[in-house]
Amino acid sequence: MRLPENFEKKMRDLLKEDFDDYIACYEEPRYYGLRVNTNKISVEEFKKICPFEIEPIPWIENGFYYDGENVIPSKHPYYFAGLYYLQEPSAMTPANRLPVEPGDKVLDVCAAPGGKATELGAKLQGEGVLAANDISNSRAKGLLKNIEVFGIGNVLVLSEEPGKMESYFTEYFDKILIDAPCSGEGMFRKDKKMVSAWEEHGPDFFCNIQKSIILQAARMLKQGGMMLYSTCTFDPRENEQVIEHLLKTYPEFRILKIAPYEGFVQGMPEVTESRDPSLADTVRIFPHKMKGEGHYLALVQKGEPCDRVKGELTGGKGKKKLPEELEEFLNDVKKEIRTDLLDIHGERVYVMPAGLPDLKGLRFLRTGLLLGELKKKRFEPSQAFAMTLKKDDYEKIIDLPLEDDRVSRYLKGETLDVDDLVETKAKGWYLVCVDGYPLGWGKLANGTLKNKYLPGWRLNS
Numbered sequence: 001m002r003l004p005e006n007f008e009k010k011m012r013d014l015l016k017e018d019f020d021d022y023i024a025c026y027e028e029p030r031y032y033g034l035r036v037n038t039n040k041i042s043v044e045e046f047k048k049i050c051p052f053e054i055e056p057i058p059w060i061e062n063g064f065y066y067d068g069e070n071v072i073p074s075k076h077p078y079y080f081a082g083l084y085y086l087q088e089p090s091a092m093t094p095a096n097r098l099p100v101e102p103g104d105k106v107l108d109v110c111a112a113p114g115g116k117a118t119e120l121g122a123k124l125q126g127e128g129v130l131a132a133n134d135i136s137n138s139r140a141k142g143l144l145k146n147i148e149v150f151g152i153g154n155v156l157v158l159s160e161e162p163g164k165m166e167s168y169f170t171e172y173f174d175k176i177l178i179d180a181p182c183s184g185e186g187m188f189r190k191d192k193k194m195v196s197a198w199e200e201h202g203p204d205f206f207c208n209i210q211k212s213i214i215l216q217a218a219r220m221l222k223q224g225g226m227m228l229y230s231t232c233t234f235d236p237r238e239n240e241q242v243i244e245h246l247l248k249t250y251p252e253f254r255i256l257k258i259a260p261y262e263g264f265v266q267g268m269p270e271v272t273e274s275r276d277p278s279l280a281d282t283v284r285i286f287p288h289k290m291k292g293e294g295h296y297l298a299l300v301q302k303g304e305p306c307d308r309v310k311g312e313l314t315g316g317k318g319k320k321k322l323p324e325e326l327e328e329f330l331n332d333v334k335k336e337i338r339t340d341l342l343d344i345h346g347e348r349v350y351v352m353p354a355g356l357p358d359l360k361g362l363r364f365l366r367t368g369l370l371l372g373e374l375k376k377k378r379f380e381p382s383q384a385f386a387m388t389l390k391k392d393d394y395e396k397i398i399d400l401p402l403e404d405d406r407v408s409r410y411l412k413g414e415t416l417d418v419d420d421l422v423e424t425k426a427k428g429w430y431l432v433c434v435d436g437y438p439l440g441w442g443k444l445a446n447g448t449l450k451n452k453y454l455p456g457w458r459l460n461s
């Protein structure tokens with residue numbers, strides 16, 4: 001593989017006697033990873049039903065290697081059910097090592113396409129709020145889709161400059177992840193195009209952006225809150241030196257230890273001016289030391305640790321009178337929908353996360369969970385809502401086994417005959433599942449199921 005000369009020289013200086021092992025890795029195949037959505041299925045259960053061979057990623061409890069040269073997990077119905085996300089193994093580490101708890105207010109500053117945001121959202125287990133932002137509007141669309149497939153409803157999806165968000169969210173978040181835009185040196189083996197991108201915009205270009213973003217994020221973090229900074233690059237200017245910049249500007253921050261793994265390499269205080277020894281508690285992932293492509297992580301805390309104010313975040317404005325057609329639909333929903341948090345904008349009905357500040361003026365792709373739309377005298381539930389449900393959360397289910405060819409026909413958008421599965425007179429909105437995991441809606445009449453699977457998500461669309 002062709003690597004730029006100045007990159008090789010830099011890596012030789014950085015790695016010294018390890019350089020030969022590192023460079024030899026470029027002759028090896030890349031690693032493919034899959035991360036289980038623990039919001040929908042336990043790891044144990046997933047191992048039982050996984051239709052292809054997987055091998056545990058030793059430092060990620062819900063992460064597995066798969067043979068990416070021979071299987072395509074992105075075409076499998078379980079992928080459409082949001083049971084897993086495909087992600088390079090070292091890229092699973094940042095969201096895994098940020099200690100998010102249910103009820104936290106969490107920000108992912110550079111979130112698209114959602115590899116880390118989906119894990120942060122799963123860790124919240126429906127409590128608290130995930131604000132997932134990406135400055136690129138087109139990339140934020142992919143982010144929204146991945147968050148919806150994962151069934152994360154307590155969410156804000158934004159496309160903003162972090163500098164603009166600051167005044168809305170000053171010291172608001174308990175946990176922040178910054179997976180910064182970077183020169184991508186750790187991705188050269190995975191994606192050869194990264195090499196020419198690096199030649200165009202290298203570490204010097206990115207380190208100034210990273211230094212701005214980390215300070216902007218720092219101002220949105222609560223006292224006692226934790227922030228994890230990560231990149232998929234090796235250059236010290238984008239890693240230890242960015243953390244040094246944060247500590248210099250805001251001395252109330254300190255570096256925390258990251259839950260260890262034998263393959264992790266310590267951060268390098270010697271590549272900074274301050275030589276602060278606590279930089280050794282940051283983590284470097286190198287492909288010659290463990291089975292992952294490459295990353296850098298630093299976990300920091302602002303001020304002294306303090307308990308999150310537990311309990312209910314302030315809710316909506318009391319019980320609301322709901323439109324009849326919505327009430328009727330909700331009769332079939334067995335899980336609690338907080339009607340005090342419902343927000344109706346024209347036809348669209350949302351369940352908002354509790355305790356949000358006024359967000360007017362920010363660019364959003366989604367605020368809260370889109371429950372569905374009020375059409376003339378009827379309510380149409382959304383695809384996103386279907387994905388947040390478990391099989392037992394809804395009264396009317398069509399549960400197809402994986403081997404049933406109606407699974408792929410449903411995912412392709414076809415109308416299905418299901419008279420063998422429902423009573424003759426059954427009708428209305430049905431939640432279609434594969435092996436008990438919801439895929440989307442269908443509308444039943446006379447034994448025929450009209451396909452309501454979201455057109456843009458269909459198999460082969």
Ligand SMILES: C[S@@+](CC[C@H](N)C(=O)[O-])C[C@H]1O[C@@H](n2cnc3c(N)ncnc32)[C@H](O)[C@@H]1O
Binds near residue numbers: 111115179209
């Ligand atoms: C490394 S990628 C994020 C990958 C993502 N965290 C994941 O795991 O799927 C960096 C992202 O930062 C976004 N970005 C670039 N500059 C930004 C800025 N100033 N503020 C917020 N996001 C930015 C890019 O559009 C890009 O999607």
